Amino acid sequence: MKPHRTDHFPHFGGQTMISLPIQLIGLDLDGTLLGTDSCVHARERDTLQRARQAGVSVAITTGRSLLDALPHAEAAGGVDWLITENGARITSASGETIFRHPLTKRHTAQLLQLCERHGVEPSLYGEDCVWYGAACRGFFRAVSRILGRDIPLDLRHYTFVTSRKEWHALSGQLLYKAVVYGDTHKLDAWLSELRRTAQYEAEPSVFCGLKNIEINAAGTDKGSALLYLTKHLGLSREQVMACGDSDNDRTMLSAAGLGVAMGNAPQHIRAQADAVTESNENHGVSRAVERFVLQNV
Template identity: 25%
Template sequence: MYKLVAIDIDGTLLNDKHEITSEVKNAIQKAKALGVKIVLCTGRPLVGVQQYLSDLELREEGDYVISFNGAMVQDTFTKRVLSHLTLNYQDLKEIYHFSESAKLHMHFFDEKTLYTPNRHIGKYTVGEAYLTGAQLVFQEIENTPTDLIMSKAMLIDEPDILEAGILKIPASFHQKYHLVRSAPHYLEILNKEATKGNAVKQLAMSLGIERSEVMCIGDQENDTSMIAYAGLGVAMGNAIPEIKAKADFITASNNESGVAVAIQKYIVN
């Protein structure tokens, strides 16, 4: 019996209209009624998860959420933060200077706010603010507080421009940070230990849940670590080929309530 199900949000929980279908909601509620921990595990900031936690009734005692691609784990009932793996001001300066040299847009988050140092704000930064509901603030690096606690930074641009920029990333970045694509136009830069897989693992261990009792469902590169960790890794039908290759099961697409299909098959039935 699977005791914990970690579910990515965009492209997984949500269909392309950014909706949770009734089939997915019903399947999640049935699994929770059986005592299964349902944990939303997303690259989004906390503010971008709140509505879905409410919609799925995941704010009760014993409920948890993983945000910022594994950088933060929080108890949604008590609001207690179990883990927050962060970056600092020196990291921000280094990332910003690289973005300037590679001619890429960037933005960064603290726990609650989305900041950009770009006077000409990129459309994907605007889109991120709109999608997540995060407050967007223009913040020049030299005016940023040096005691900044940064949850993550992101390089964002058109996919071909971003891919060209990624080729210029110095080896030191790969040694110091966790770099992961969460969408064709997003490269996320996080604390070296901040991955969805590590966050799910630590939460499961703290709850006394074995790896074999964990199911993880996702669709993009940033879901790779949790798919690999899970006792049952589930790739969405719309997942990238790399995720499908690592998964134990390929479910239906996000537009076909693939999360519900997986939960019905391996938990409810």
């Protein structure tokens, strides 16, 4: 178990001990590196590039697809690694995939059967495409109404699915992740049955009061992927810092030698972390990198 650190931003009360200089930074996107406008701000870009120039590797670590993450990597001035689909894939800046943990054909077929049984619908994340249906489209339209603005979505690599036959044909594709949408009560019943199979990682998520469930193959999570990358780079976990704000970041915050929660994270995420930085709107990532990385290089 990691020793609990007492340094909580913005008060900087006490000292957080760094036993080895940080050489790898894992960063969630939504609610962490990205502001509430879903953009990388200039201060974050400049701070990350200073860290990279000092020889520190930066890895985006997100539930998004690789193609969704790449524009944000570019907006950040470039990163060294992308851990995507909640840890199901690790890709270098040059495009080399060094790790894959996809859903199997049997996993996908079973997931689709359960969705039919409970009246819910998935979106499926493939190698270079995301397949989605009416439930996903309805979810984001509802989010737009709640926020009073459009949600920026690049649909160039998205394919709309309209029939049962089309969904089941996708079970033969290389798929990294599913996100399931539907009525809350139906989702709860679906999730209960899915978990009884013990074959999946299932993480419920609530966005603007609307629920969805992220699904990966069992054993897939951001923390495991970050540790794989750590070993690949010849580093120890004490040389890794991770920043996140959500439930799917918990394994990453635990895996890293220094887990930093965003100030906008829920209380149970902040309680788990070694340190708490400011919010994503108040440059929490930059403040953490400046304090724990750049002061020690």
